Each structure stands twice: as C-alpha cells, then as structure tokens.
Amino acid sequence: MSVVQLEPTRAAWDDQTVSQLLTLARSRSADDRQRLLLRVTSLCETASPPAELAPMLGDIFLTLTAQAERDIRLALAERIAGADWAPPALINMLALDEIDIARPVITASPLLKDADLIRLLIEATLEHQIAVARRPGLSGVVVDAIIDRGEAVTMTALASNRTAQIGQAAMHRLVEQSRRIAGLRAPLTRHPRLNEQLAQELYQWVGQALRQSICERFRIDDAQLNAAIQQAAATSVGTPEWRAAPASRMVENRERAEMERRLVDKLQAAGQLRPGLLVRALREQRLELFEQALAALGGFSDAQIHHGVRAPTAEPLYLACIAVGVDKAVFASLLVEVRKLTGGLPGDAGWTATPMNSHSASRAFRQMMEKPSIV
Known part of the structure; x- marks a missing residue:
C-alpha cells in the first residue's frame, strides 16, 4: 500500500505548472500517476482551474482514480468532498466506491443532485443508503424516495436527520412506519417537525418513557393521549375499547x-x-x-x-x-x-x-x- 503524501499547493495555474502536469500525465509510472492526481487536487483547492483545462482535468481524474489504490481514492474523496469544481462524473464514481471512500462525498458534495442520490438508494449498499439519509439538507424528493423504499435502518437514519426537508405528509408516513419499526420512535419523539397531532398518533406505539417525553414536550394531558392508545388497541384487535372476560x-x-x-x-x-x-x-x-x-x-x-x-x-x-x-x-x-x-x-x-x-x-x-x- 502506498503512503499518501499531499503535494504542496502552488499559487496559480501558470505555464510551468501546466507543463509539469502534462509531463506527469505522459508517465507510465504508478507513483507519477498518484503524484499527478494529488497535485491537480491541491491546485484546484487553491484556485479553480481555467475553463480551457477542464476537459483535460476531467479525463485525468477519471482515468487515474479508476487505477488508484484505495488510500489514494480515500484521500482524494476527503479532499474534494465539498468542492464545486470537481468533475461530476468523478463525484458519482467516488459516491459508488466502498463506503469509507463514498461517505464524505455523499455527505458533502454539492455536485450530487437528487437524481444521483436516488440512484444510490437503488443501486448502492445499505451503508450508502444510510449515508444518503444522513446527508444535511436532504430534499423532500429524496426524503419521499427513502420512505417509499421502506428500509427500516435508512428511515431511522432519516428520522435522526434534523436538517432534512421532511414535510408533514412525510412525517405522518414515518409515524405510521413507527408502528412496526421500533427504532423510529425515539428519534421521531425528539424531531423538531413533530406536531401535536402526530404526537398523539406516535403515542400509540411508544413505551412509557417516550410517552412521558411527548407529554412534557407538548403539555398534553396524559388521560387524553391514553384515550387514543385505548382506541388504537381496540381497533387493532377488532373489539370494543374495553371488554369483559367471557x-x-x-x-x-x-x-x-x-x-x-x-x-x-x-x-x-x-x-x-x-x-x-x-x-x-x-x-x-x-x-x-x-x-x-x-x-x-x-x-x-x-x-x-x-x-x-x-x-x-x-x-x-x-x-x-x-x-x-x-x-x-x-x-x-x-x-x-x-x-x-x-x-x-x-x-x-x-x-x-x-x-x-x-x-x-x-x-x-x-x-x-x-x-x-x-x-
């Protein structure tokens, strides 16, 4: 395994720098290819590349990343996770890499669009899906896609994401899912978008400790909420709220x-x-x-x-x-x-x-x- 040494940055994309990059690009040495990849990354962090170099840099990134060892791909993913200049194709490639490499990109890249994130939900591993659900500022479109898939751990990660754009309809769906998925209940109880109506619905499925938390948060009389759980229990067994023994x-x-x-x-x-x-x-x-x-x-x-x-x-x-x-x-x-x-x-x-x-x-x-x- 290679030891990753990050190249020092240069002040500008001058002729000398571009000449050095082209020399490294022509080399067949694995070390030179890794140096080229990290040199380009360092330069891009200092200043966005000139428009005329964008096609060449895109080809360099895609070609070298596909051939790079794991530690190089990991270093690259961490360096460009929040960059807005990176080639979108490269970002999508890294997002589909193994989860340690993909996670920083999935979490922070501004270049991943809703369609890219939904593709990860469909094609990538469960760990990738959880990373999508935890992404800050997740849009309502992706939120709905996560709930549609019905994966318990992914929805639980979503319920813990305070910045996701979870509307009232989506919150209602998550509360409904909490009836069968116990892991959803605690994060939903604490969620800032839980309102009084949804709290009463959630109250039906949670344990006594979480019920107390709901009552303290919404200042609702316990007796009122207990009436809701009695009604829900009676409905689920198909009998009156309370019935005498035979x-x-x-x-x-x-x-x-x-x-x-x-x-x-x-x-x-x-x-x-x-x-x-x-x-x-x-x-x-x-x-x-x-x-x-x-x-x-x-x-x-x-x-x-x-x-x-x-x-x-x-x-x-x-x-x-x-x-x-x-x-x-x-x-x-x-x-x-x-x-x-x-x-x-x-x-x-x-x-x-x-x-x-x-x-x-x-x-x-x-x-x-x-x-x-x-x-």
Whole structure:
C-alpha cells in the first residue's frame, strides 16, 4: 500500500505548472500517476482551474482514480468532498466506491443532485443508503424516495436527520412506519417537525418513557393521549375499547370472592402480603385472589385492576405488576397464566415492556385507568 503524501499547493495555474502536469500525465509510472492526481487536487483547492483545462482535468481524474489504490481514492474523496469544481462524473464514481471512500462525498458534495442520490438508494449498499439519509439538507424528493423504499435502518437514519426537508405528509408516513419499526420512535419523539397531532398518533406505539417525553414536550394531558392508545388497541384487535372476560371465565361465586378478600386482608394486616402471592394464585387458578392481591399491594381499586386484566393491551397489567415489585422477567410467564383464566385477555395490541421504577409504573397505571370505557 502506498503512503499518501499531499503535494504542496502552488499559487496559480501558470505555464510551468501546466507543463509539469502534462509531463506527469505522459508517465507510465504508478507513483507519477498518484503524484499527478494529488497535485491537480491541491491546485484546484487553491484556485479553480481555467475553463480551457477542464476537459483535460476531467479525463485525468477519471482515468487515474479508476487505477488508484484505495488510500489514494480515500484521500482524494476527503479532499474534494465539498468542492464545486470537481468533475461530476468523478463525484458519482467516488459516491459508488466502498463506503469509507463514498461517505464524505455523499455527505458533502454539492455536485450530487437528487437524481444521483436516488440512484444510490437503488443501486448502492445499505451503508450508502444510510449515508444518503444522513446527508444535511436532504430534499423532500429524496426524503419521499427513502420512505417509499421502506428500509427500516435508512428511515431511522432519516428520522435522526434534523436538517432534512421532511414535510408533514412525510412525517405522518414515518409515524405510521413507527408502528412496526421500533427504532423510529425515539428519534421521531425528539424531531423538531413533530406536531401535536402526530404526537398523539406516535403515542400509540411508544413505551412509557417516550410517552412521558411527548407529554412534557407538548403539555398534553396524559388521560387524553391514553384515550387514543385505548382506541388504537381496540381497533387493532377488532373489539370494543374495553371488554369483559367471557362469562364462563368470570368468578361469580360471591362467597368465594369474600373468602379471597378476607385472606388478602389478613395477610396485609400481618405484613405478609408479598408479590409472590400473585404467582401462587395464578398457579392455583384463583383469578379473584390474584386481582384482589394485586389491588391491595399497589393501593389500586378493584375496578382498576379488573379493567387492567381485561384490557385489549397487556400494558396496564404490566404497569400494575411492575408497580408492586414483580420482576420484568417474570411478567411474561405471569401473563400466560392470566390469559388462561380470562379467555385470552389482556390482548397483545400496542404495548412494550418498558423498564421503569415502581413509582413511575404506579403513576402510569393510574393515569391509564382514569377513564376506561366499558362496553
């Protein structure tokens, strides 16, 4: 591999300089060719080349770059990335080179037009596409092309590009895509072009931590946004917003319910009520005991727990369990047991097991249960 030594710049494109360039151009030595390439680059950085030399310089660049070693191409790409005098054909050649060489050109070259960038999205590697998505000042035409392709990592890079010309229609499409692409959610939450309407839509798919961020940014009442997620969850499972468990699964024996309540009260009075009782109750298929113990442990009402267990999404139950000290790793198996006793509820729609402390989980559960609609 050759060691790249950059030639010192000259003050002007004088006759002596042009003569030296022609001499180097006639040489068949690889070293002379590399010297020629870097000499021309240095001169161009000092002053734009005369118009009469442009065709010759274009041929020199294209011919020598195609033959140059990787380190020479990399040095050249870094030197001319922001130049407006470089031959467009050379810029496009470097933009299609391996990503380390292409990245500075894709990022900074003013000579890459929208058509060139869209060509990279179609023909180049995924790394090249990500570099396009991160390009400062990306036009709306290229933004739409990125979203049209539907590539998750490229759209995520686009969502993190604060200078891209992402209009409201494009933002709406990205928010819609965030339903299936989790990586989009955090950058969209922080995006300067996210408005209140899109924030409410995005709120449906994000975890509790990002919901809090949205609420703080837009000063929207949590209850209003939670109503949106309840509606979205109900729509996704094709059922009313909140539904009761099948009658065959409901505990209707008042005497047994009262017995379970007395047991919970006794354990709580003795300081022996622990989260472990929840697991035990489910293993013994005692759903009423599970619900009453969960309510007592968290200081929740019976109605809140009843609705949380039968919600179209498992998130309310998850929040209630985390609030009383159930380990996140245990919840998945606990959820399986609950669903066995409720005919499949709570549902799967629109929830994520977001890490949080018990206080935050308790607050989030209470907010979500403030105004549940019962059908």
